[in-house]
Amino acid sequence: MRNLxxxxxxxxxxxxxxxxxxxxxxxxxxxxxxxxxECNTEYGxxxxxxxxxxxxxxxxxxxxxxxxxxxxxxxVVTQTVEWGAYYDQLTATYSTGNIPDVAVMHASVMPNFxxxxxxxxxxGPLKELGIPSDDFVPAALKNATANGEIYALPFxxxxxxxxxxxxxxxxxxxxxxxxxxxxxxxxxxxIAQGKKFKEATGKPFIASESQSAEGMMVxxxxxxxxxxxxxxxxxxxxxxxxxxxxxxxxxxLISAIYSEGLANPALDYPGSEQAFLNGEAGILLNGxxxxxxxxxxxxxxxxxLKSYRVANVPQLFANQKVWxxxxxxxxxxxxNRSAEKTKxxxxxxxxxxxxxxxxxxxxxxxxxxxxxxxxxxKALPHRNEFAATAxxxxxxxxxxxQRAVYNAxxxxxxxxxxxxTEPQAALSAMQAGVERVLxxxx
Amino acid sequence: xxxxxxxxRRKEALTALLFLAPFLVAYGILLVYPFFKGLxxxxxxxxxxxxxxxxxxxxxYEDLWADPIFWKAVGNTLLFVVxxxxxxxxxxxLLALAVNGRGRLKGILRSIFFMSSVFSVSVVTLIWxxxxxxxxxxxxxxxxxxxxxxxNFLGNxxxxxxALTVTTLWWGVGLPMALFLAALSQIPPELYEAAELDHAGRxxxxxxxxxxxxxxxxLLVLVLQIVGQFQIFGQPHLMTQGGPANRTKMLxxxxxETSFRDxxxxxxxxxxxALFLLMLGFAMAQLWLGRREDA
Numbered sequence: 124m125r126n127l128x129x130x131x132x133x134x135x136x137x138x139x140x141x142x143x144x145x146x147x148x149x150x151x152x153x154x155x156x157x158x159x160x161e162c163n164t165e166y167g168x169x170x171x172x173x174x175x176x177x178x179x180x181x182x183x184x185x186x187x188x189x190x191x192x193x194x195x196x197x198x199v200v201t202q203t204v205e206w207g208a209y210y211d212q213l214t215a216t217y218s219t220g221n222i223p224d225v226a227v228m229h230a231s232v233m234p235n236f237x238x239x240x241x242x243x244x245x246x247g248p249l250k251e252l253g254i255p256s257d258d259f260v261p262a263a264l265k266n267a268t269a270n271g272e273i274y275a276l277p278f279x280x281x282x283x284x285x286x287x288x289x290x291x292x293x294x295x296x297x298x299x300x301x302x303x304x305x306x307x308x309x310x311x312x313x314i315a316q317g318k319k320f321k322e323a324t325g326k327p328f329i330a331s332e333s334q335s336a337e338g339m340m341v342x343x344x345x346x347x348x349x350x351x352x353x354x355x356x357x358x359x360x361x362x363x364x365x366x367x368x369x370x371x372x373x374x375x376l377i378s379a380i381y382s383e384g385l386a387n388p389a390l391d392y393p394g395s396e397q398a399f400l401n402g403e404a405g406i407l408l409n410g411x412x413x414x415x416x417x418x419x420x421x422x423x424x425x426x427x428l429k430s431y432r433v434a435n436v437p438q439l440f441a442n443q444k445v446w447x448x449x450x451x452x453x454x455x456x457x458x459n460r461s462a463e464k465t466k467x468x469x470x471x472x473x474x475x476x477x478x479x480x481x482x483x484x485x486x487x488x489x490x491x492x493x494x495x496x497x498x499x500x501k502a503l504p505h506r507n508e509f510a511a512t513a514x515x516x517x518x519x520x521x522x523x524x525q526r527a528v529y530n531a532x533x534x535x536x537x538x539x540x541x542x543x544t545e546p547q548a549a550l551s552a553m554q555a556g557v558e559r560v561l562x563x564x565x
Numbered sequence: 566x567x568x569x570x571x572x573x574r575r576k577e578a579l580t581a582l583l584f585l586a587p588f589l590v591a592y593g594i595l596l597v598y599p600f601f602k603g604l605x606x607x608x609x610x611x612x613x614x615x616x617x618x619x620x621x622x623x624x625x626y627e628d629l630w631a632d633p634i635f636w637k638a639v640g641n642t643l644l645f646v647v648x649x650x651x652x653x654x655x656x657x658x659l660l661a662l663a664v665n666g667r668g669r670l671k672g673i674l675r676s677i678f679f680m681s682s683v684f685s686v687s688v689v690t691l692i693w694x695x696x697x698x699x700x701x702x703x704x705x706x707x708x709x710x711x712x713x714x715x716x717n718f719l720g721n722x723x724x725x726x727x728a729l730t731v732t733t734l735w736w737g738v739g740l741p742m743a744l745f746l747a748a749l750s751q752i753p754p755e756l757y758e759a760a761e762l763d764h765a766g767r768x769x770x771x772x773x774x775x776x777x778x779x780x781x782x783x784l785l786v787l788v789l790q791i792v793g794q795f796q797i798f799g800q801p802h803l804m805t806q807g808g809p810a811n812r813t814k815m816l817x818x819x820x821x822e823t824s825f826r827d828x829x830x831x832x833x834x835x836x837x838x839a840l841f842l843l844m845l846g847f848a849m850a851q852l853w854l855g856r857r858e859d860a
Binding site: 218335398530534537544555 | 715826
C-alpha cells in the first residue's frame with residue numbers, strides 16, 4: 124500500500140516536471156551556426172560583456188546575454204564549426220534540412236547564397252526592427268546587398284594590418300619621433316628596410332602565414348593590385364587580371380620578401396603569431412582580428428613583445444587600398460521555419476546590431492558610423508593608429524566562387540617560396556587557375 | 566543443363582531469396598541506388614545547394630579530360646599509391662614476422678604496433694604536423710644539433726609526399742599486420758619441423774614455406790591497400806591542403822573541394838566515377854595476376 128502511494132507520488136512529480144519543462148520549451152529555441160571558436164569553459168555562464176575578450180569570448184557572452192535578457196523567451200542554441208569546414212557544413216544543411224536560424228557569413232561568400240535564393244531578404248525586417256541602413260558605413264552595406272535587396276546584417280569590416288614590434292623597430296632605427304614606425308613608401312623601400320632591419324636585429328622583418336592553408340600573402344597580393352588600380356577579378360565575375368604588369372610588380376615584391384630572407388617561409392598561422400609574440404619578427408602581417416589579443420599579451424608582460432603598435436598596410440603604389448572582408452549575420456532561407464522562430468532570429472540580429480560596439484573591441488572595425496565616431500570606440504587601444512583602414516578597405520567585386528578563386532591563388536602564389544617558382548610562372552598559373560574557376564560562374 | 570522447374574525447387578529459391586532479402590535491401594539502398602544516382606548526377610550540371618539541375622550529357626566528362634588539376638590529382642594519387650602500398654605491405658609483413666609467436670614482449674609489441682590504427686585521422690595528422698613542423702616541430706632540435714636548417718617537410722615540393730606516406734604508414738600498418746599475424750598462425754607447425762629436419766635455412770624457410778602459405782592473405786592485403794590508399798583524403802586535406810603548388814592534391818580531396826567548396830556536385834560525381842574505374846582496374850589487375858600465378 125505504502126509502495127503504491129510512493130509510486131503515485133512519483134508519477135505525479137514526473138508529470139509535473141514534464142509539464143514544467145514543456146512549458147519552458149514552448150519558448151522558442153533558435154539555432155545559431157558560426158565559427159569564431161568554442162570557449163564555453165571560460166565564458167559558458169558569463170553574461171557581463173565587459174568581462175569578455177577576443178572574438179570567441181565576445182560572441183559567446185553576447186549570446187548568453189541575449190538568452191538571459193530577451194523578453195520573447197527565445198534561446199539561442201549555438202553550434203560551433205571549425206573555420207575551415209564551416210561553409211561546407213552550412214551548405215550541407217540545405218540538403219539535410221537542418222538549416223540554422225541564424226548563421227555567420229563572410230561578405231565574400233554571400234554572392235553564392237544570395238544568387239541562388241538561399242537567404243531570407245532582410246530589407247523589410249531591418250526597417251521594422253528600427254535598424255537604419257544609413258548608419259552602416261557604405262562598404263559594409265554594399266557587401267550585404269545584392270540586386271537592391273539587403274540579405275545580411277553587417278557586423279564588422281576586417282582588414283589586413285601591419286602589427287609592429289616597436290622595440291625591434293627602434294633597435295633598427297626605424298621609429299619616428301612620434302613613436303610610430305617608419306614604414307616603406309615603395310616596393311623597393313620595403314626590401315631595403317627589411318635588409319636594414321635584419322642587419323640591425325638579426326631577425327626577419329616580416330612574419331606571415333606562409334603555408335598552403337590561410338593565404339595571408341594572397342590578401343597582400345590583392346592589396347598591392349588595388350594599390351596599382353587593378354582588380355584581380357572583373358566586376359561581372361568573368362575575367363581575371365592577374366597575369367598583368369601590375370601583377371608582376373606585386374609577385375616580384377612578395378617573392379623578394381622570401382628570397383631576401385626577410386620572412387620565414389616555414390611559418391604556419393599559429394607559428395607566425397607565436398614568432399611575433401616571441402619578439403622574433405618586426406612586423407606581423409595579419410588582420411584586425413588580432414589587435415585585441417596582441418595588445419593584451421604585450422600588456423601582460425608575459426610575452427617577449429612589449430611595445431606593440433598597429434599600422435595601416437602602407438601605400439607602396441599609387442592608391443592607398445587594403446584587402447578587407449566583412450562578417451555578417453544571415454537568416455538562411457527555410458520554408459519550414461515558424462513565425463516565432465523568425466521573430467526570435469530577427470530579435471537576435473537586432474541585439475547584435477545594438478551591441479556592435481562590443482564586437483569592435485576585438486579589433487574589427489565597426490560597421491556603424493555612429494560607433495566609429497563615438498568616444499568609446501576612439502578610446503579603444505590602437506584604433507587611431509589604423510583609422511585610415513576603414514576608408515581604404517577594399518573587397519573583391521561581389522562575384523560567386525570567391526573561395527575557389529582564393530584557393531587557386533594560394534596554390535600558385537605560395538609556390539614562389541615553397542617550390543621556387545619564378546614570379547612570372549606563378550602569375551601565369553594563378554591566371555589559369557582563377558580563369559578555370561570563373562568559367563563556371565553564371 | 567537447365568534446372569527442372571518443380572514446385573519444390575521454386576519454394577527453395579523463394580526461401581533462399583527470403584534469407585537474402587535483408588542484405589539485398591541494404592545493398593540496394595546503400596550501394597546500388599547511390600551508384601546509379603551518382604551516375605545520373607554526373608550527367609548534369611548539378612549544384613549542392615539550391616535547385617539548379619541541368620542535363621548536360623557527357624559535358625562533365627569532356628571537362629574532366631581537359632582539366633589539368635584533375636590529371637595532376639590522378640598523377641599524385643597514383644604516386645601516393647605506388648609509394649604507400651608496397652611499403653605498407655612489406656612493413657606489415659616484417660612487423661608480423663617479428664612479433665609472431667608466444668612471449669610477453671611480443672604481445673606487448675603487437676598491441677603497440679596496432680595502437681596507432683585506433684586513432685582518428687585528425688589526431689594522427691595533428692601529431693605528425695607537430696612532428697614535421699619546420700618552425701617548432703619535434704625534429705627541429707635534431708636539425709639544429711647537426712647545424713642544419715630544418716626541412717619544411719609539409720611545404721617542400723620533394724618531401725611533402727613522402728611525409729604523407731610516412732604518416733599513413735604509421736597510422737595504417739596495424740590492420741595489415743594483424744591480417745598477416747592471423748595468416749601466420751594458420752601455417753601448420755609440421756611444415757617448419759620438416760624444414761628443420763631438412764636443414765633448411767631461415768631465408769629458405771621464409772621463401773619456401775611462410776610466404777607461399779600466406780599468399781592469399783598477401784593478395785588480400787594488397788587489394789585492400791590499393792582500394793584504401795586510392796581514397797586518401799584526410800592526410801593531405803589536413804596536413805598540406807594539397808600544397809605546395811598542388812604537389813599533394815589527391816583525387817578524393819579534389820572531388821570534395823569541387824562538390825562542397827564549389828558546389829559542382831555533377832562534375833564531382835564524374836570525377837568519382839573516374840576514380841571508381843581506376844580503383845576497379847587496379848584491383849582487378851591485382852586479382853588477375855594472383856590467379857594467373859595460381860594456374
